[in-house]
Amino acid sequence: MTFYRSTVLVSVDPICVEKGAYELIDTLNDELIKQGLIDEVQVLETTRLGDPTKFGPDLTVYPEGTHYTNLTYYDIPRLVEEHFIKGRVLKQYAAKMMDNIDEELRAPRSKEIRVVLRNIGVIDPRNIEDYFAYDGYMALGKALTEMTPEEVIQEILDAKLRGRGGAGFPTGLKWRFARQAQGDIKYLICNADEGDPGAFMNRRVLEGDPHSVIEGMIIAAYAIGARQGYIYCRAEYPIAVSTMTLAIKQARALGLLGKNILGTNFSFDLEIRMGAGAFVCGEETALMASIEGSRGEPRARPPFPANKGLWGKPTNINNVETYANVPQIILKGAEWFSSMGTEKSKGTKTFALAGDVKNTGLIEVPFGITLQEIIYDVGGGIKGDKKFKAVQTGGPMGGCIPEKLLNLPVDYETLGQAGSIMGSGGMIVMDEDTCMVDIARFFMEFTQDESCGKCVPCRVGTHRLLEILEAICNGEGKQEDIAELRELSDQIKKNSLCGLGQGAPNPVVSTLEHFLDEYEAHIYEKRCPAKVCRSLIKFEILDGPCTGCTVCARNCPVNAISGERKATHVINQDICIKCGICHQVCQFDAIKIS
Amino acid sequence: MSVVENKEQETLEFVRDTISQIGLTRADLIPILQTITNKFGYISQVAIREVAALLKLPTKEISSVATFYRMLSTEPRGKHLIQFCESAPCHVVGGRQVLHKLKEILDLEPGQSSADNKWTLITTSCLGVCGIGPVILIDTDLYGNVQPDQVKSILSRYE
Numbered sequence: 126m127t128f129y130r131s132t133v134l135v136s137v138d139p140i141c142v143e144k145g146a147y148e149l150i151d152t153l154n155d156e157l158i159k160q161g162l163i164d165e166v167q168v169l170e171t172t173r174l175g176d177p178t179k180f181g182p183d184l185t186v187y188p189e190g191t192h193y194t195n196l197t198y199y200d201i202p203r204l205v206e207e208h209f210i211k212g213r214v215l216k217q218y219a220a221k222m223m224d225n226i227d228e229e230l231r232a233p234r235s236k237e238i239r240v241v242l243r244n245i246g247v248i249d250p251r252n253i254e255d256y257f258a259y260d261g262y263m264a265l266g267k268a269l270t271e272m273t274p275e276e277v278i279q280e281i282l283d284a285k286l287r288g289r290g291g292a293g294f295p296t297g298l299k300w301r302f303a304r305q306a307q308g309d310i311k312y313l314i315c316n317a318d319e320g321d322p323g324a325f326m327n328r329r330v331l332e333g334d335p336h337s338v339i340e341g342m343i344i345a346a347y348a349i350g351a352r353q354g355y356i357y358c359r360a361e362y363p364i365a366v367s368t369m370t371l372a373i374k375q376a377r378a379l380g381l382l383g384k385n386i387l388g389t390n391f392s393f394d395l396e397i398r399m400g401a402g403a404f405v406c407g408e409e410t411a412l413m414a415s416i417e418g419s420r421g422e423p424r425a426r427p428p429f430p431a432n433k434g435l436w437g438k439p440t441n442i443n444n445v446e447t448y449a450n451v452p453q454i455i456l457k458g459a460e461w462f463s464s465m466g467t468e469k470s471k472g473t474k475t476f477a478l479a480g481d482v483k484n485t486g487l488i489e490v491p492f493g494i495t496l497q498e499i500i501y502d503v504g505g506g507i508k509g510d511k512k513f514k515a516v517q518t519g520g521p522m523g524g525c526i527p528e529k530l531l532n533l534p535v536d537y538e539t540l541g542q543a544g545s546i547m548g549s550g551g552m553i554v555m556d557e558d559t560c561m562v563d564i565a566r567f568f569m570e571f572t573q574d575e576s577c578g579k580c581v582p583c584r585v586g587t588h589r590l591l592e593i594l595e596a597i598c599n600g601e602g603k604q605e606d607i608a609e610l611r612e613l614s615d616q617i618k619k620n621s622l623c624g625l626g627q628g629a630p631n632p633v634v635s636t637l638e639h640f641l642d643e644y645e646a647h648i649y650e651k652r653c654p655a656k657v658c659r660s661l662i663k664f665e666i667l668d669g670p671c672t673g674c675t676v677c678a679r680n681c682p683v684n685a686i687s688g689e690r691k692a693t694h695v696i697n698q699d700i701c702i703k704c705g706i707c708h709q710v711c712q713f714d715a716i717k718i719s
Numbered sequence: 720m721s722v723v724e725n726k727e728q729e730t731l732e733f734v735r736d737t738i739s740q741i742g743l744t745r746a747d748l749i750p751i752l753q754t755i756t757n758k759f760g761y762i763s764q765v766a767i768r769e770v771a772a773l774l775k776l777p778t779k780e781i782s783s784v785a786t787f788y789r790m791l792s793t794e795p796r797g798k799h800l801i802q803f804c805e806s807a808p809c810h811v812v813g814g815r816q817v818l819h820k821l822k823e824i825l826d827l828e829p830g831q832s833s834a835d836n837k838w839t840l841i842t843t844s845c846l847g848v849c850g851i852g853p854v855i856l857i858d859t860d861l862y863g864n865v866q867p868d869q870v871k872s873i874l875s876r877y878e
Contacts (some may be wrong), residue, residue, distance in 0.1 A: 138861075139861060140864070142874070174806040205865070216843065228851055228863075229848075229851075256734055277740075277807075304748035316784040317848065320844060321845065322807045322808060322844065322845035322849070323806065323808040323845065323849045324805055324845070324847070324849075325847035325848065325850070328847045329793065335829030358849075360753070360790055361843070361844075361845075361846050362847060363859070382761050399749075399750070400790075401749055401752070401788035401790040401791055402788050402789030402790035402791075402843070402844070403787060403788050403789060404844055415749065416746060417745060417746055417864070418744070418745040418746045418747065418748035418749055418784070419745075419784065419786040420783055420784055421787065421788070422787075431793055477849060477850075479734070479809075479811075479849040479850065479852070480808055480811045481805075481811065481812075483874075485849070485850045486850045517807070521807070532876075551808075553807050554809055555809060555811060559811060564807075567807060567810055568807065571805075571806070571807075575844065577787075605874075620775070670839060680868075682820075682823045704816065704819050705815075705816060706816060706819070706820075706867060709813075709816060709867070
C-alpha cells in the first residue's frame with residue numbers, strides 16, 4: 126500500500142458529474158504530474174460530499190479535511206499551487222465542513238461495535254493492498270496452512286455464528302452438512318440478492334470491503350471442499366457488481382483465487398452472477414434456479430441445498446454478512462466472537478435504519494441491545510420530535526413492533542416472539558403520522574406483487590389479503606373482515622412453499638395484534654386516526670391562518686383550489702383527489718386534514 | 720430492404736454476437752436476455768426465436784424466463800427508463816407525492832410509455848439507497864431526497 130501525504134476525494138454523484146467532476150479530476154491529475162506531486166497526492170472518486178446542486182463539483186482534501194466547493198477545472202492550477210505547494214487554504218472556495226459527509230454510514234456511536242463494517246470508508250475498496258494493510262487474507266493463510274477443514278468448521282461452530290440472511294441457522298452446521306454430503310463436485314454460493322426494502326447493509330459491504338467477502342468465501346470453500354463459487358448479486362447494485370468484479374480479478378492475479386491457492390493444493394475460483402429483478406430470488410432454491418438460467422421459483426425442501434443444490438450437487442449458500450464475519454473469527458478466535466451478544470445469538474448485526482428516525486443509515490450493534498437503545502441512542506430518536514408509533518423489522522416478511530415492546534433485547538428468538546423476524550436487517554421506524562392499516566396494505570401490495578405464483582396459498586392468499594386491506598383503507602371495511610384476515614393469514618403461513626409466503630402475513634398479523642384499534646376505527650367509524658387513508662380524510666383550508674398567498678392553488682394538480690389573492694382559498698371537494706400537495710406546500714399551516 | 724427487415728437483421732446479428740460472447744449453455748440465458756434488453760430496450764419475438772434456436776431450447780422456455788424477471792422486458796420501452804422506488808422506506812418519507820408528480824407531469828401510469836417514445840415509467844423494488852429516500856432512477860442516474868417540486872427540473876435534464 127502506497128502512503129500519500131494528501132488524499133483528495135472528488136464527489137462524482139450524477140449532478141457533480143454533469144457539472145464537470147471528471148474534467149476536474151483529469152485536470153487535477155495533469156496538474157499534479159506537472160508539479161511533480163503525483164506521488165504525494167492521491168486523487169480518489171467518492172460519493173456525494175455535500176448538496177451537489179448547491180456545492181458541486183466539490184472535493185475534500187485529507188488529512189486536513191478542507192472542503193472546496195463550486196470548483197471548475199480552470200481553478201485547479203491555482204488550487205494546486207496554493208494548497209499543495211504553498212500550504213495555504215484557498216479561501217475563495219473553502220466551505221465549512223459538513224458534519225456528516227456519508228449519508229449512509231456515520232462515525233460509530235457509543236453503543237456500536239463495528240466488525241463487519243470496520244473497513245468501510247476506511248480502506249480503498251478498489252485496491253487489494255489496502256485490505257492487506259488491515260490484516261487482509263491473514264485468516265486465509267492461517268486456515269490453509271495451520272488448520273484442517275474440520276478444524277475450520279469447529280471454530281465457526283464454537284463461535285456460534287448464525288446465518289445473517291435472516292433465518293439464523295448455525296453456519297458451522299450448514300458447512301458440516303455440505304462437507305459430509307456425497308459427491309466430488311460441490312458448489313459455494315454467496316447470496317448477495319439483498320432485496321428487502323430498507324436493507325442495504327450488504328451493498329455497502331460489497332462496495333466498501335469486497336475482499337472480506339471473498340476471503341470468507343475461500344475459507345468456507347476450503348472447509349466444505351468446493352472448487353467453484355458464485356456470488357449472486359442483484360442487478361440493482363451496479364457499483365457492487367463492478368467492485369466485486371475488480372476485487373476477484375485482483376485476488377486471482379495474486380494467487381488468492383484459482384489453482385493452488387497460496388501454494389497449497391487447494392484450488393477454488395469465483396464468478397459473479399447478476400439477478401434480473403426478482404425479489405423471490407433471495408430465497409436460496411429460487412436463487413439457484415436463477416443461476417441455472419430458469420425462472421427464479423423456489424422448490425420444496427428437503428432435499429436441502431447441502432445435499433442437492435446447484436445443478437443437483439451439494440451446495441453451501443450463505444449471505445454476504447455471514448461470509449464477511451468468517452475471516453475475523455478465524456483470525457481472532459471463536460472465544461473473541463462469542464464474547465459479544467446473547468446466549469443464543471453471538472457477535473454483531475448490521476442494521477439499516479430508515480424512516481422517521483433522525484440518524485438514518487447503517488449501524489452495527491452487538492446482539493442483546495434493546496430496540497429502545499437502537500432507535501434513541503444510536504438513531505437519535507424520532508424526526509421532528511414526534512411520537513414513536515412502531516418499528517418494522519425484518520423486511521416485508523417482518524412485523525411491526527409497538528412502543529410497549531421496545532425494551533426487548535434484539536436477537537433471533539426475541540424478535541420472533543414479538544411477532545416479527547430478524548430478517549436481513551432492515552429497520553423502518555414509523556412515527557405517529559403513520560397509519561398501520563395502510564402499512565399492512567402497503568407490505569401486502571409488495572408481497573402480492575413479488576409472489577412468484579408457483580403455490581396457491583401465496584399467490585391467491587396474498588391477493589385476497591390485499592383486497593380486504595384495500596377495502597378497509599377505502600372505508601368499505603366490513604365487520605367480518607378482521608376474523609377473515611386472521612384466518613387467511615394463518616392458512617397462508619401454514620401452507621406456503623417458501624419463506625416469502627410463510628412470512629407474507631406477518632405485517633398483517635402483527636398490526637392486528639398491536640394496533641387493532643386502528644383497524645376498528647377504519648371499519649366501524651370509517652375514520653383513519655393517522656389521517657393517511659385518502660377515502661377517509663378531507664382537506665380543508667382554515668379561514669384564520671390562510672393568507673391568500675395562492676401557493677396551494679398554483680400547486681394543485683387538478684385545479685381544485687380557488688380564491689382571490691389575499692383572500693381565504695377554498696377546496697372544491699368534488700374535484701380534490703386528496704394528494705396532499707397543498708398541505709405540503711402551505712407555509713402557514715392553513716390546510717386542515719379531518 | 721424495408722425498415723422492418725433492417726431492424727430484424729440488426730436484432731439477429733446482435734443476438735448471434737451476444738451469444739458467441741457470453742456462451743451457449745442454459746446458465747447463460749439470463750445474461751443474454753439482459754444484454755438484449757439493454758441494447759434494444761426490450762426482447763422482441765424475433766430475438767426470442769433466435770435465442771431459442773441457438774440455445775436449442777423451446778421458445779416458450781425463453782418467453783417464460785423473459786417475462787419472469789422485472790428487468791427483462793418483452794414490450795418496447797421509451798428512450799429513457801424512469802424507475803420509481805416504491806419500497807417502504809421511500810413510502811414513509813413521502814414517496815407517494817413524488818410518484819404522483821411524476822405521473823402528473825408525464826401523464827403516464829406506471830408500466831406505460833409516452834406516445835413520443837421518450838419515457839417509460841415503471842415502479843421498482845428497493846434500490847438499496849434507503850438513506851436518501853424518496854429515490855428515482857433515470858436510466859443509470861440516481862436521484863435521492865427527491866421532493867415533488869424538483870421532479871420537473873430533474874426530467875428537464877433529459878432530451
